Amino acid sequence: DTGVSQDPRHKITKRGQNVTFRCDPISEHNRLYWYRQTLGQGPEFLTYFQNEAQLEKSRLLSDRFSAERPKGSFSTLEIQRTEQGDSAMYLCASSLEGTGRFYTFGSGTRLTVV
Amino acid sequence: DAKTTQPTSMDCAEGRAANLPCNHSTISGNEYVYWYRQIHSQGPQYIIHGLKNNETNEMASLIITEDRKSSTLILPHATLRDTAVYYCIVRVGGGADGLTFGKGTHLIIQP
Numbered sequence: 001d002t003g004v005s006q007d008p009r010h011k012i013t014k015r016g017q018n019v020t021f022r023c024d025p026i027s028e029h030n031r032l033y034w035y036r037q038t039l040g041q042g043p044e045f046l047t048y049f050q051n052e053a054q055l056e057k058s059r060l061l062s063d064r065f066s067a068e069r070p071k072g073s074f075s076t077l078e079i080q081r082t083e084q085g086d087s088a089m090y091l092c093a094s095s096l097e098g099t100g101r102f103y104t105f106g107s108g109t110r111l112t113v114v
Numbered sequence: 115d116a117k118t119t120q121p122t123s124m125d126c127a128e129g130r131a132a133n134l135p136c137n138h139s140t141i142s143g144n145e146y147v148y149w150y151r152q153i154h155s156q157g158p159q160y161i162i163h164g165l166k167n168n169e170t171n172e173m174a175s176l177i178i179t180e181d182r183k184s185s186t187l188i189l190p191h192a193t194l195r196d197t198a199v200y201y202c203i204v205r206v207g208g209g210a211d212g213l214t215f216g217k218g219t220h221l222i223i224q225p
Binding site for chain 2: 004031033035040041042043044045046048050055056058091092093097098100101102103104105106107108
């Protein structure tokens, strides 16, 4: 396990459809984060998990967004009824509690809503 | 969160040292300075962090002023692969909440 894996790398969907992204963190990392990045901007924090518990959600995470980490390992981010404004790169990061803010990011999932 | 100010973009010649400044005049005593970079189409990558002493690792050096109100990331011998957006972030060292990224500095290494 050499890094954080995200699947798919690219997703094109029609407005109104639901999409789900998957993140596989580094196996020993107990913290997992989701970020969103739009063109020309830095990543914006969405939510994070410690083990299977979702401990914080940004106000950016509308009720159309839901994230899970059922067994404290991989995580999914679902967007329901997608809108064109949801088009962005969705990044996942993981870290090990006690190691400060040394996060390892995945390469992201690029979502395009048409 | 303490806020940071970085130039929007910078150029540097290949093989020269790239010096990226960051202002963080409202930094608190327990806040660290972190640097990440993001190469096109990839996720951000951790580079280095420090509290008040200068730090060096295999990627870069971090120079923090004595009053801690600003810092400089130094890439000693820039290569074309160092072309990326560099983010300076100030946060408490521990804790689990997410990082707050600004727009960063787009560093372009010229051949």
